[in-house]
Amino acid sequence: MNIPEIEFRPKEEIKHFQENKLKIALQYLQENSPFYKRMFLQNNIDIRQIKMLEDLQKIPFTEKKDLQLYNDDFLCVPKEKVIDFITTSGTLGDPVAFAMTDKDLDRLAYNEKISFLCTGTKPDDIVQLMTTIDKRFMAGLAYFLGLRLLGAGIVRVGNGIPELQWDTIKRIKPNTIMCVPSFILHIIKYAEEHGIDYRNSSIKKVVCIGENLREQDFSLNLLGQRIKEKWDVELYSTYASTEMATTFAECKFGCGGHHHPELIICEVIDNEGNIVENGGIGELVITTLGVEGMPLLRFKTGDLVSFHTEKCNCGRYSMRVSPVIGRANNLLKYKGTTLYPPAIYDVLDNTPYVSNYVVKVDLDENGNDEIIVCVGVKGIEKSKELIKELKDRFRAKIRVAPEIEICNADDLHKTIFPDISRKPIKFIDKRKK
Numbered sequence: 001m002n003i004p005e006i007e008f009r010p011k012e013e014i015k016h017f018q019e020n021k022l023k024i025a026l027q028y029l030q031e032n033s034p035f036y037k038r039m040f041l042q043n044n045i046d047i048r049q050i051k052m053l054e055d056l057q058k059i060p061f062t063e064k065k066d067l068q069l070y071n072d073d074f075l076c077v078p079k080e081k082v083i084d085f086i087t088t089s090g091t092l093g094d095p096v097a098f099a100m101t102d103k104d105l106d107r108l109a110y111n112e113k114i115s116f117l118c119t120g121t122k123p124d125d126i127v128q129l130m131t132t133i134d135k136r137f138m139a140g141l142a143y144f145l146g147l148r149l150l151g152a153g154i155v156r157v158g159n160g161i162p163e164l165q166w167d168t169i170k171r172i173k174p175n176t177i178m179c180v181p182s183f184i185l186h187i188i189k190y191a192e193e194h195g196i197d198y199r200n201s202s203i204k205k206v207v208c209i210g211e212n213l214r215e216q217d218f219s220l221n222l223l224g225q226r227i228k229e230k231w232d233v234e235l236y237s238t239y240a241s242t243e244m245a246t247t248f249a250e251c252k253f254g255c256g257g258h259h260h261p262e263l264i265i266c267e268v269i270d271n272e273g274n275i276v277e278n279g280g281i282g283e284l285v286i287t288t289l290g291v292e293g294m295p296l297l298r299f300k301t302g303d304l305v306s307f308h309t310e311k312c313n314c315g316r317y318s319m320r321v322s323p324v325i326g327r328a329n330n331l332l333k334y335k336g337t338t339l340y341p342p343a344i345y346d347v348l349d350n351t352p353y354v355s356n357y358v359v360k361v362d363l364d365e366n367g368n369d370e371i372i373v374c375v376g377v378k379g380i381e382k383s384k385e386l387i388k389e390l391k392d393r394f395r396a397k398i399r400v401a402p403e404i405e406i407c408n409a410d411d412l413h414k415t416i417f418p419d420i421s422r423k424p425i426k427f428i429d430k431r432k433k
């Protein structure tokens with residue numbers, strides 16, 4: 001069913017294959033990208049000297065703020081060639097524009113097709129899309145295009161509205177759901193409250209995006225476990241972003257998102273910008289391949305990951321990306337401990353009476369990180385005891401206890417799943433100046 005042959009080739013062959021693609025990508029940037037043309041000139045970079053993947057280290061990184069400051073200079077085609085206009089959140093406030101040509105939409109469809117194939121999705125499957133397809137997002141459209149190319153059935157329900165989700169499952173009998181994992185807990189809760197026998201529904205599998213399902217050793221994290229305990233569906237994790245225009249999807253062995261060598265080059269770097277070798281943790285840096293509208297070269301994603309390079313049980317040699325450990329700029333320093341927000345999520349995901357939560361971070365008057373966790377629970381009469389109990393849980397798991405506010409779960413739900421966001425908003429960082 002045309003899974004790309006290159007994913008099953010030995011590591012050295014994949015590297016060589018990528019180096020050929022890199023040459024073409026660099027040539028394209030040199031000819032068409034105002035931003036990179038300028039960068040090559042200012043840094044005396046002769047692209048003919050960039051032959052091996054290691055040579056990429058001679059090229060400066062592209063940062064999120066570059067996208068914001070020089071947004072138009074990243075576009076490599078005349079505006080008339082753009083078909084789909086997209087935005088992604090910028091670091092300086094305003095959204096950043098992304099643009100896709102006809103060819104880019106084909107590439108995106110191909111990317112999702114081979115990513116769904118990786119999760120074992122087949123042409124005779126029916127997939128219910130519980131993700132937003134409009135609102136200037138890339139993802140929902142990408143899933144639609146990819147599944148269409150694969151030949152699978154698609155129901156575009158969009159995010160939210162559990163009632164409509166269950167009505168659709170009853171009527172159309174899809175066997176697969178595509179959504180953010182915490183939304184699964186939400187529709188389970190709805191089913192329980194409305195007497196829907198979800199365990200015997202047509203759904204057999206959930207392909208997830210936007211949140212981790214696994215720990216670094218690939219065992220299910222507490223969110224994954226909580227879903228699995230309630231509902232014995234197959235769970236697949238995927239990782240993607242607008243800037244990458246590429247997906248890393250798990251195969252059935254669930255041990256990291258598989259790399260598609262023909263679509264993207266990946267590096268992991270440390271704080272000083274040096275390459276991290278041998279599976280160490282660092283920030284993911286990507287170079288897109290085959291992108292026409294807004295290709296990126298050595299773009300710092302901000303996501304902390306590690307690479308797994310040993311052959312997968314599925315037969316692929318293509319590298320696998322670990323679950324995202326955190327955002328490089330989301331590091332919290334709290335009462336002498338350094339931690340990333342997922343460590344806080346883990347404690348909350350493992351607390352049965354917590355319906356939902358939002359973690360807020362700000363600076364206190366001394367410039368130190370201040371963490372406030374808003375916890376949504378049903379009924380708030382005994383909030384004092386609850387806060388004490390939660391703080392003890394935090395101390396037991398991560399040694400420190402953040403400030404806790406008890407909130408109404410339904411109100412909090414509106415904060416977590418606002419109409420304008422594709423991913424659930426669980427982390428609000430007010431530290432940025």
Ligand SMILES: [Zn+2]
Binds near residue numbers: 250253258
């Ligand atoms: Zn695999």
